[in-house]
Amino acid sequence: MSWARERAAVAGENKSALLDIGRGRGSGILAAVRHYLWLMIFLAAAAGLADQPAFAGQASAQQPPPAAAPPSPMIVLDPAHGGIDTGARGENGIVEKDIVLAIARTLRAELERQGFRVVLTREADTDPSYDDRAAAANAYRYAILISLHIASTGKPGTVRAYYEQFSTPLPPPASPAASPAAAQARSATPPPASLLPWHEAQQPSVAASRHLAEILQLELARSFAGSPAQPTGAAVRELRSVAGPAVAVEISSVSVSNAEMLTGMAAPLALAIGRSVDAYRAGSVAVPKS
Amino acid sequence: MTRTFMVALVILAAAVVIGLISLRGLRRHMQRMAVPQFAEEQARREVLAPPISTASDVPTKAEIFWAAGPDTLAPVEMELPLSADPAVRSKQLIEALVSRPPTIGQRTLPPGVVLLGFYVLSDGTAIADFSDTLASNMPSGILSESLAVNSIARTLASNVPSLRRLKILIHGQEAETLAGHVDLTGFFDLNPAPPASAPAAVATPPEIPAPHPVPAAH
Numbered sequence: 332m333s334w335a336r337e338r339a340a341v342a343g344e345n346k347s348a349l350l351d352i353g354r355g356r357g358s359g360i361l362a363a364v365r366h367y368l369w370l371m372i373f374l375a376a377a378a379g380l381a382d383q384p385a386f387a388g389q390a391s392a393q394q395p396p397p398a399a400a401p402p403s404p405m406i407v408l409d410p411a412h413g414g415i416d417t418g419a420r421g422e423n424g425i426v427e428k429d430i431v432l433a434i435a436r437t438l439r440a441e442l443e444r445q446g447f448r449v450v451l452t453r454e455a456d457t458d459p460s461y462d463d464r465a466a467a468a469n470a471y472r473y474a475i476l477i478s479l480h481i482a483s484t485g486k487p488g489t490v491r492a493y494y495e496q497f498s499t500p501l502p503p504p505a506s507p508a509a510s511p512a513a514a515q516a517r518s519a520t521p522p523p524a525s526l527l528p529w530h531e532a533q534q535p536s537v538a539a540s541r542h543l544a545e546i547l548q549l550e551l552a553r554s555f556a557g558s559p560a561q562p563t564g565a566a567v568r569e570l571r572s573v574a575g576p577a578v579a580v581e582i583s584s585v586s587v588s589n590a591e592m593l594t595g596m597a598a599p600l601a602l603a604i605g606r607s608v609d610a611y612r613a614g615s616v617a618v619p620k621s
Numbered sequence: 622m623t624r625t626f627m628v629a630l631v632i633l634a635a636a637v638v639i640g641l642i643s644l645r646g647l648r649r650h651m652q653r654m655a656v657p658q659f660a661e662e663q664a665r666r667e668v669l670a671p672p673i674s675t676a677s678d679v680p681t682k683a684e685i686f687w688a689a690g691p692d693t694l695a696p697v698e699m700e701l702p703l704s705a706d707p708a709v710r711s712k713q714l715i716e717a718l719v720s721r722p723p724t725i726g727q728r729t730l731p732p733g734v735v736l737l738g739f740y741v742l743s744d745g746t747a748i749a750d751f752s753d754t755l756a757s758n759m760p761s762g763i764l765s766e767s768l769a770v771n772s773i774a775r776t777l778a779s780n781v782p783s784l785r786r787l788k789i790l791i792h793g794q795e796a797e798t799l800a801g802h803v804d805l806t807g808f809f810d811l812n813p814a815p816p817a818s819a820p821a822a823v824a825t826p827p828e829i830p831a832p833h834p835v836p837a838a839h
Contacts, residue, residue, distance in 0.1 A: 419762055499786075
């Protein structure tokens with residue numbers, strides 16, 4: 332019995348000692364489990380944010396990857412003129428630079444409400460250079476520039492979309508160097524690295540800009556009665572150096588009796604632009620700038 | 622005291638008379654100062670521009686492109702005495718475009734525009750030098766400026782087949798834009814395809830008007 336008591340006493344001591352040890356180990360294990368769970372949650376969140384490219388790579392070995400959705404472009408709104416450059420002036424005191432800025436601010440609010448990202452090339456009565464305006468769009472990997480204008484002429488209440496159009500370059504003059512041998516030598520020479528001259532940066536994007544202008548002009552014709560159904564190619568200075576889709580939108584005109592007639596067109600214009608950009612994205616494969 | 626007062630009064634009266642005379646002369650002088658800009662251009666035009674009518678002129682049916690609505694152009698056929706020389710012929714056509722619109726509503730260029738010079742290079746490039754009035758009196762806007770440039774280019778393309786592209790200068794200088802919108806730093810297409818062994822100038826205009834002129838990159 333004494334042995335039994337002693338054993339029980341020893342066992343009780345050991346048990347209590349084990350319990351003490353277990354209590355200390357148990358808190359360590361719990362802490363480790365807790366840290367492990369946090370780590371797993373963190374890794375899962377990180378993988379979700381990164382779109383799990385590694386898993387997509389594994390899937391691609393099994394089947395072709397699904398078509399990537401076009402990225403959401405940055406819409407760069409360009410209120411034309413500003414500062415000492417007033418633009419068109421109406422007999423009733425309407426000044427183009429002020430109206431386009433007011434319209435651009437409304438467009439930004441409306442387009443952001445539709446879920447687009449929007450920036451303006453000018454926020455106040457300043458006059459950025461043409462190159463600064465183009466640079467504002469070129470700074471983004473995928474941007475669409477929309478230059479806003481008010482015309483002096485045209486039926487009031489109508490809106491026109493324009494895309495840049497370059498002229499046909501003249502062929503080089505015929506010379507002795509144009510012999511077949513010289514031509515063969517030229518063709519054997521690899522072309523130089525394709526650098527894009529700033530003053531004709533729009534050149535590779537003319538087709539994309541025209542496509543966007545066609546979609547936009549159809550929307551404008553639906554929203555503003557009397558507007559043409561087709562856009563116009565023109566030599567618009569603001570568009571020439573933009574290295575991506577770029578269109579000009581011109582509202583007629585400064586001849587209206589009060590400015591509200593023009594600023595009131597901003598909301599339907601925002602809807603037309605939003606729908607056009609969505610349709611353009613849906614029907615085009617975005618080619619990010621290299 | 623009275624004598625001094627009288628002398629002062631006389632001097633004052635003389636000063637007023639002199640002032641009135643000077644004021645009249647000053648006004649005349651200011652009026653003369655207001656003219657020189659126009660007079661200078663007029664003199665430049667007279668010196669540089671030979672008479673537009675020449676001995677070789679032949680009555681020809683020409684197509685002049687005027688406005689046919691708020692945003693369209695349409696050719697109007699009219700008989701003009703036109704030279705066989707491309708540069709002279711182009712001057713005659715632009716002169717008609719500026720000064721002979723059928724109605725005010727069909728006008729595409731501001732009144733008072735003067736063609737200061739017109740040159741044709743060997744590669745078919747035409748250079749038209751207009752007075753400041755083309756830019757300063759042009760209604761600002763892509764629509765109005767495009768119509769103006771297109772009316773010039775399509776009139777030339779339709780009636781002077783040897784011209785291949787057009788460069789527009791303002792008072793002898795390259796301008797960045799016409800009136801804030803349309804780019805003038807490049808060229809505008811006239812008849813971009815090389816003429817197939819065509820003579821320098823043809824008396825009869827082509828049947829199909831040229832496509833829209835567009836500017837070229839440098």
